[in-house]
Amino acid sequence: MSPEVAHTTGSQAHQRPARLKAAVIGAGMLGIDLAHRISASSSLTCSLVVGGRNSVTGLRVAAEMGCATSTSGMDAVADADVDVVFDASNASAHPSHWADLASTGVLLLDLTPSSGGTMVAPTVNGHLAESGRHLSLVSCGGQAVLPVLDVVARHCGPKALQYIEVVTTAASASVGRASRLNLDEYIAITQYAVQKLTRDSLAMGGAVKVLANLSPALPAPAFRAEVAVVVSGVDLDALRADLEAATVAVRAFARGYEVVSCRVDGDMVRVTVAVAAEGGQWLPAYAGNVEIINAAAVLMAERHAAARKT
Amino acid sequence: MSAMETGRGTSGARVAIHDATLRDGQHAVRHQLAAEQMRAYAQAADRAGVPVVEVGHGNGLGASSLQIGRARLTDDAMLAAVREALTSSQMGVFMAPGWGTGKDLRNAVDHGADVVRIAAHCTEAAVTERHLGLARDLGVEAQAVLLMSHMVGPGRLAEQCARMVGFGAQAVGIMDSAGHYLPTDVTERIRAIAAAVDVPVIFHGHNNLSLAVANSVAAVEAGATIIDACARGFGAGAGNTQLEALVAVLDRMGHRTGIDLRALLAAADIAHEQLLDELPAIDSVSLISGLTGVFSGFKLPVLAAATAAGLDPLDIFAELGRRQAVAGQEDLIAVVVRDLTVRAQ
Known part of the structure; x- marks a missing residue:
């Protein structure tokens, strides 16, 4: 994955479709698997993985995949200028992540079990991802x-x-x-x-x-x-x-x-x-628990990306 | 007690008995104890000087469900009935994160619970962190126990217990949820745990192999100072450690429980007459469930499923053991029944 892939709006790359830039908060099993899935997506690119001080192993794996990594939390997310944020941190931390992002144009997908976002399951109400800005993957x-x-x-x-x-x-x-x-x-x-x-x-x-x-x-x-x-x-x-x-x-x-x-x-x-x-x-x-919530989250982000383009 | 000729030994450890009759006993009657039954037993146990009387659904706070069995009474009704019956005994509750929640725990403390047991399967001590912290914040005695403890060895159990002490547990220990242990198994596990922590160590035995009292004695000799037991062994399948027998044995050995044996026998008679449908027995099914290391509480649901499907319950237990089913996974019984049925065709 080349980190210099173009930002979505504006300059359209000729060889491949433009991708939305994504950041992942959390470098545990969920976060690293998300980074893999985002990297494999044709409409997303993984620009940043943010982890805590105990996430040394996860951040190393993310870096080996070519993702920028940081332990500076939401400051790093703000600096990365991304379009999509996947929050795989902790239910108690999530509300402040939304507070930081609510006034930006960023799509926030919540993989922690905190309430607040629009709850989505792809086959049930996945269309809500197209217009939603704060989506909860429930659990x-x-x-x-x-x-x-x-x-x-x-x-x-x-x-x-x-x-x-x-x-x-x-x-x-x-x-x-x-x-x-x-x-x-x-x-x-x-x-x-x-x-x-x-x-x-x-x-x-x-x-x-x-x-x-x-x-x-x-x-x-x-x-x-x-x-x-x-x-x-x-x-x-x-x-x-x-x-x-x-x-x-x-x-x-x-x-x-x-x-x-x-x-x-x-x-x-x-x-x-x-x-x-x-x-x-x-x-x-x-x-399978990790796969189903992560696959659903990436699919919702892709659906959102597709709706943005049209 | 002085009226009883006991022939005491001299080892003289202080052992705190934790009476789980009104919680773990519920498995034997499909969680159907009524308020007056609970009140009658709790009063008698209180009179005997039992230090802690535990109450609740068989799987603890919040666990009443189709999966595990619906209780006759709400947690509120059970807690209220037992609380009003106790004068000197403390009221204990049991809560496994995932079955109950912090909300259930707060509610129990509001009802006057003094001792809170937070439970996790043997490798899952990490799930107790939050609720042990909550129990400490609420100012109650916070204990932690590992379920299905036969599934891992002494070192792992000791390490998990030490973690729970780190989370705030004021006593830690293990449950022989399947009734699988031999006394030597208990000795090495309790010894390892006692060496790893500086808080009282708990042992909870089941009687599937007719060893619950012997295992509890082994636990005491290895350093455990809190032992769980139930009147008449009231509990799933072969039952639990028989409370009155344990107290008599500990008394003969010279250990001090602070319990009046005569009054305890009266309490056990009340349990026999008013709580039990039948005395716990080591029948073929309970013996196999212990040998295969399956949670004793699966007995009644397995028997029901075996009858409905025309299968031998022993085969179901063997397969559940092979799959290492843990307490709370009652849904696996139907899966195993289906697979065995397909295999038989």
Whole structure:
């Protein structure tokens, strides 16, 4: 990746389309995988990776990829004059990042579980990326289950869902320190996103509950999400067909996404999702949680870039 | 106690008993304890001088769910019932980040919880940082425990426990969530932990291999000073360390628990009559669950799934063990059942 690639507006390069310049905040597993994906994108270029003092290894990897690196936080982001910022830092730090960027023209994609931005999942409401300036990717669990719940909600109709429960299990090695500190926020924002998305379909008083497991099993298992919805009168065959279509749409950007099963169990519909990482050379296969949120974020930035050009 | 002939030894360590009857026992009755049951047992335990009475859903605060089992009572109702029954015993709660949240923890402290246990799977001590800090900020006793601890060795457990002390834990230790340990396993683990930290060390045993009391004794001899137990062993599958038996054994060995054994036996009788559907037993399924290292709390959901699918529950446990299922991953049971069914066809 050549760092001197032209800024998007103005001078159009002849050999390749102009790319939006992106900065990544966070040099953990999420941040470095993002840098890889941005570098591989035809409409983005990774101009900067910002890390904390403990991110020596991550920043070295980013530098080896040809990205500029810094430990100077948002000052470095401001100096880099970028079009897009991916925030993979910490939920508690995110609001100040938005405060710094709100008055600029920069697109901010939030990969931390903090509330504030417009919550997006590519196959559910990805069009919002075209006009949005502050987008929240919700959470890895949110990206895994929102496509499923969107289908279930549309399928069952208004006020039909009595209760929704989501349980995610990530491999220990796929979850970094910030994510561990942010477990409460992960649960809160995933619950909030599910509530918001299924608003019209959730019965009066219908609750949403999210639980999160980290598995120490070795070899590390792929990311899993279990969705249970209390609802009656489901046409299982029709639901399965709709889920199949939704899965195909998600697999277009996250190849390791799979609906393992969809079944009716008493007054419940249960859907099991597994997500393996297949889209990058860098991520281990078990880290499907990292892949799905990062692939979604890059796709949203690309969609935003395309809309800017037209 | 003086009325009981005990034949005491002389080792004389002070051991704090942590009574998990009204929390871990819930697994045996699908988390269906009612307020009056809780109140009756808590009063009796309080009378016996049990230092800490833990209460909650079997998997702790916030864990009532389709995945793990829905509790009859809300956390609020359980906490209120037990709080009003206790005069001298402290009220304990258990919270695993990911199942419960800081909000649940604050709520429990508002209800008068004195001792807070923050739990994580054996390699996941890092998830306790935030909530141990919160517990300390709230001014309660903050303890930390590692679940499914048989999955890693003594050095790793000691290192994880030391980290939790760094996060503010005032006592740390391990749970034998699968009932997999032999006494020698416990000895080397507790010894390693006790050498690595300068706070009290906790051991929590399950009885799948009929070793819960023996393992607890091994833990005490290796330096643990907080031991968990449940009246009549009330708990999932083969049950937990039997509280009254443990106290009697520790008493014979000359350790001091501060508990009145006669009053404790009365409390255990109340548990037997009012809490238990049946006495915990080491049946074939519980024995295999211990051998395969699967969380004891999976017993009832596995039996239900086995019956529905026409499978042998022992095969399901063996496969769950092979996949290293951890507590909280009850959704894996259905996956394993499906795979075994496909394989059988």
